[in-house]
Amino acid sequence: MTLSVTNTLTGDREEFEPAGEEVLLYVCGLTVSDDAHLGHARVWTHADVMHRWLSHLGYEVRHVENFTDVNEKVVARVGEDDLGGSELDVAEGFIASVIEDMRGLNLKRATVYPRVSEHVPEIIDLVETLIDRGYAYEANGSVYFDVTAFEDYGKLSNQHLDEMESQGNPDERSEKRHPADFALWKAGGVSPSDVAEHRKDDRPLGDHPPTGETWDSPWGEGRPGWHIECSAMSTTHLDDTIDIHVGGHDLVFPHHENEIAQSEAATGEQFARYWLHTGLLETAGEKMSSSLGNYFYVADALAEFGPNVIRTFYCSTNYGSEQTFSEAAMAEAEERWERLERAHETAVDACDGVDARTKAEDETLRTAVAETRTEFAAAMNDDFGVREATAALLELATAVNRHVDGREAYDYVGLRRAVEAFEELGGGVLGLDFGGGTEGDARLADDLIELVLDVRAAEREAGNYERADELRDDLEALGVTVEDGADGTTYRY
């Protein structure tokens, strides 16, 4: 059985076959002008599961996920609170927090996380090539891609240039030959009006608004355009032709369309062989986005739900579909995850039980494990069908529960196989952590300590100081120091 995948480029389901030895995977990363929200994390998580499944199938995966650290929106935040005094400082701060989020979500590391600011020479080379080949032109120190020169323009998104309502930024139109031409290189720094437009707070612009980084180029001082960096970075870290390009559906046009135009015009080779687009996360019927302000930060979600619930939530819909975020949906994800976790624990406990020497053979259990593996693989090979893959695991949970329920003698071989399936498929492929719950332990510990302190407070209130002191000593023995102060009781451990 082989992996098949829905390719936006052709609109069809296709058998997946990497071009070379390794699978070259590029994920369109984040513009780091804010912390990441759950919509971003959905793309990462699905890309992560794809990566894990490809590895599971035996492929070597080279996975590149970029950070766009050169952008007007980043510049607009310069000087805000303690974000940093320069574009790159601000970006670095957000990158650090995004990496933190990614770790929190139990994502496998990408091979590289390249930044735009580190690839300006490659970008300039690419732009020069495009000019040399007649696909780009210079105007007042900026360079634009000439969409009419690239005859395949629109092939990804099926857009026809003359039928679109509006194209491009009206301010730039004067120097562009065609309204859909897009900037490869922008003269000078970021303009005050752009800074003002992207400001998140209401600080006055001031006499010297930040302009962001600029670099020397054959066309003078300037900055790279938006789309060019992905072309430069994927070529640098992967190859002219990559296997899989992943990104959110909202990037199909113009971003991905423009990437194709630039890269293919420059190299004459196909840019990406399989384009996989993830459906957007919505809240109450509209997409979760920074501009709409209806987002939920990854860090907050991790604190509230933990990585396993979030990953189970993402895995309850396939990557290409839209998904709605709601408290109810998260509650359901929690139930699903806990059902898996409990069944896993039940199986482990049964194997470790006192009657571990008794034995039985349960063909039903063993068959169920085998079926789980087959169904899981079939689901994943069917365009990364994580929803059905998870369903297969949940059916295994039922099989385990049935086997253990009210039984005296267990089938240890069968249970062991079930545990392995949970850990290998749920853990290794879906990235769920059955490992005894390091996740959420800190939160739980705090909650428990506070619970004990509540009891202790009640005892003190009632004048039972002896009992209260015992509780304090008991906590101390566990490494938790309790201190009563003027404004209440604090603890540390």
Added chain:
RNA sequence: GCCAAGGUGGCAGAGUCCGGCCUAACGCAGCGGCCUGCAGAGCCGCCCAUCGCCGGUUCAAAUCCGGCCCUUGGCUCCA
């Protein structure tokens, strides 16, 4: 206006590419029962679906074809 994705039970959401095992998965919620000091977990059983609408193809359609209605996204920064 143009492009794309989608409309399946109370909710959520597979299945649609390759028509029949779909008498529609998995789960949540709800209702019985078992177990249980109580609760939870678990187990067994049940309830809820004219698969957006209309027409067509076919022995057979949620699945294919045509038309229509509605939702979301893209065409401006966006994962």
